Amino acid sequence: MSLNHSEFQSCVQVRPDDIDLFGHVHSAKYLDYFLAARFEQMQKNYNCGMDEFLSKGLGWFLQDFDISYKRPLKLGDTAMVYTNIMELQNNGSIVAFRILNQQSNKLVATGKGKFALVDIQSARSVAIPDWVIERYSINIENP
Amino acid sequence: MSLNHSEFQSCVQVRPDDIDLFGHVHSAKYLDYFLAARFEQMQKNYNCGMDEFLSKGLGWFLQDFDISYKRPLKLGDTAMVYTNIMELQNNGSIVAFRILNQQSNKLVATGKGKFALVDIQSARSVAIPDWVIERYSINIENP
Amino acid sequence: MSLNHSEFQSCVQVRPDDIDLFGHVHSAKYLDYFLAARFEQMQKNYNCGMDEFLSKGLGWFLQDFDISYKRPLKLGDTAMVYTNIMELQNNGSIVAFRILNQQSNKLVATGKGKFALVDIQSARSVAIPDWVIERYSINIENP
Amino acid sequence: MSLNHSEFQSCVQVRPDDIDLFGHVHSAKYLDYFLAARFEQMQKNYNCGMDEFLSKGLGWFLQDFDISYKRPLKLGDTAMVYTNIMELQNNGSIVAFRILNQQSNKLVATGKGKFALVDIQSARSVAIPDWVIERYSINIENP
Numbered sequence: 214m215s216l217n218h219s220e221f222q223s224c225v226q227v228r229p230d231d232i233d234l235f236g237h238v239h240s241a242k243y244l245d246y247f248l249a250a251r252f253e254q255m256q257k258n259y260n261c262g263m264d265e266f267l268s269k270g271l272g273w274f275l276q277d278f279d280i281s282y283k284r285p286l287k288l289g290d291t292a293m294v295y296t297n298i299m300e301l302q303n304n305g306s307i308v309a310f311r312i313l314n315q316q317s318n319k320l321v322a323t324g325k326g327k328f329a330l331v332d333i334q335s336a337r338s339v340a341i342p343d344w345v346i347e348r349y350s351i352n353i354e355n356p
Numbered sequence: 357m358s359l360n361h362s363e364f365q366s367c368v369q370v371r372p373d374d375i376d377l378f379g380h381v382h383s384a385k386y387l388d389y390f391l392a393a394r395f396e397q398m399q400k401n402y403n404c405g406m407d408e409f410l411s412k413g414l415g416w417f418l419q420d421f422d423i424s425y426k427r428p429l430k431l432g433d434t435a436m437v438y439t440n441i442m443e444l445q446n447n448g449s450i451v452a453f454r455i456l457n458q459q460s461n462k463l464v465a466t467g468k469g470k471f472a473l474v475d476i477q478s479a480r481s482v483a484i485p486d487w488v489i490e491r492y493s494i495n496i497e498n499p
Numbered sequence: 500m501s502l503n504h505s506e507f508q509s510c511v512q513v514r515p516d517d518i519d520l521f522g523h524v525h526s527a528k529y530l531d532y533f534l535a536a537r538f539e540q541m542q543k544n545y546n547c548g549m550d551e552f553l554s555k556g557l558g559w560f561l562q563d564f565d566i567s568y569k570r571p572l573k574l575g576d577t578a579m580v581y582t583n584i585m586e587l588q589n590n591g592s593i594v595a596f597r598i599l600n601q602q603s604n605k606l607v608a609t610g611k612g613k614f615a616l617v618d619i620q621s622a623r624s625v626a627i628p629d630w631v632i633e634r635y636s637i638n639i640e641n642p
Numbered sequence: 643m644s645l646n647h648s649e650f651q652s653c654v655q656v657r658p659d660d661i662d663l664f665g666h667v668h669s670a671k672y673l674d675y676f677l678a679a680r681f682e683q684m685q686k687n688y689n690c691g692m693d694e695f696l697s698k699g700l701g702w703f704l705q706d707f708d709i710s711y712k713r714p715l716k717l718g719d720t721a722m723v724y725t726n727i728m729e730l731q732n733n734g735s736i737v738a739f740r741i742l743n744q745q746s747n748k749l750v751a752t753g754k755g756k757f758a759l760v761d762i763q764s765a766r767s768v769a770i771p772d773w774v775i776e777r778y779s780i781n782i783e784n785p
Binding site for chain 4: 515
């Protein structure tokens with residue numbers, strides 16, 4: 214199912230511990246910024262927070278991830294992280310993201326992650342339940 | 357010099373990568389929250405940001421740090437970090453902090469850090485210049 | 500109970516993501532090195548690994564931590580982390596540590612952590628069971 | 643230039659602070675394991691350590707990165723990280739990696755990173771010097 218899913222945005226603060234020896238946000242932290250934005254948006258925009266999944270014994274595990282770095286973020290910057298669901302699959306989802314520098318509005322990084330919905334106890338992938346599909350299919354332009 | 361220095365506050369988001377195997381913010385991250393708050397307040401409240409020190413070849417290096425953990429922070433929580441300068445010494449400062457859970461307003465952790473002002477090139481401690489003492493001595497009650 | 504508990508050592512690699520904007524291992528990482536050493540030694544030296552505690556629904560939560568930084572570690576360095584139990588209390592332990600630079604054998608940091616044994620489900624502190632006291636009381640000089 | 647570049651291996655310890663709320667090594671840490679292995683191998687296997695680049699005002703900046711996660715690493719595991727240069731380009735390199743669980747020898751993750759050689763002062767990409775090409779072209783089978 215590949216609807217035209219809405220894009221949401223989250224603001225992530227650059228912390229001093231994110232800075233590497235080059236004075237830039239460390240390359241691995243952009244994945245953390247993406248996940249921070251995603252968790253916030255699951256709660257705020259999809260009304261479907263990670264705690265609700267955890268309470269049902271479910272988790273979202275990252276299967277594939279790719280990123281292209283365009284410009285570095287630095288100390289004092291704020292990341293604006295936009296994510297949207299590219300594709301809802303039978304037992305997973307592909308989520309695209311763009312990170313912009315809030316001050317300059319310039320593109321910092323783009324990429325996407327493929328997540329599997331997993332039964333934490335058995336560590337097995339499960340089909341996405343209807344209630345998740347329904348909430349994930351939110352579309353701001355056509356609610 | 358031990359004035360009654362003002363306390364300032366910063367809001368730090370808990371990120372998913374801060375969470376440990378117990379489902380709590382990892383113990384080492386509270387130091388990062390303290391530093392994040394401190395860097396923000398140096399800029400915003402003291403008008404004396406880390407970039408200004410770096411541009412002069414100076415840095416603040418942590419010499420001693422202690423912390424007491426009271427209650428854990430969890431995913432979805434926000435940390436309110438209060439810091440105040442306890443003591444300005446000839447070549448360093450002692451900064452106290454309290455971290456509260458913004459939602460519950462309950463105490464999460466308290467502690468303090470002793471920082472040395474350091475000439476980055478030589479890695480030697482230097483006397484705190486007058487312009488720093490002046491800006492650090494800001495007192496909201498008595499500006 | 501304050502026996503003359505043995506000191507054990509672990510070798511912890513400095514990773515590039517540990518390095519901060521000053522080119523040093525970031526201040527919060529020394530706590531991580533201490534915990535890494537402690538976990539390894541619980542398993543290897545006390546025959547009492549964290550997984551055994553977790554399987555019994557128990558965890559060790561940090562209550563207090565203090566550290567003094569002496570010299571920085573840098574990229575390419577290896578940390579030698581020595582820990583020893585200073586004190587076994589009714590429901591917790593105080594563990595001291597020293598971190599040395601393996602190459603230079605110079606002191607990098609010293610400190611200690613106070614841990615509480617906690618029932619993870621209830622989040623309440625519990626008395627240290629006899630089997631833990633027995634294994635923790637290992638003394639190399641007098642085995 | 644696409645020689646049959648040799649593959650090298652590094653052992654990376656899983657630290658407690660690498661573990662996430664699911665009890666697995668956090669997804670962003672695999673990039674850190676890859677970089678840790680790469681830095682070690684640049685020094686040990688290519689005789690061309692990052693400090694040599696830094697002393698010449700050069701750095702390797704990540705431009706693109708992708709990873710597929712196969713099985714999680716857990717507390718107590720050790721990562722065996724294999725990397726090899728897939729391609730040396732005019733001003734960059736593509737480095738492939740495989741991460742295995744040292745105990746089980748099972749595949750944990752695969753991926754690759756595209757690095758640009760950058761003049762740190764100007765933040766501009768530079769052509770890879772001959773001395774780097776020479777050392778990077780090491781081939782164990784045909785030394």
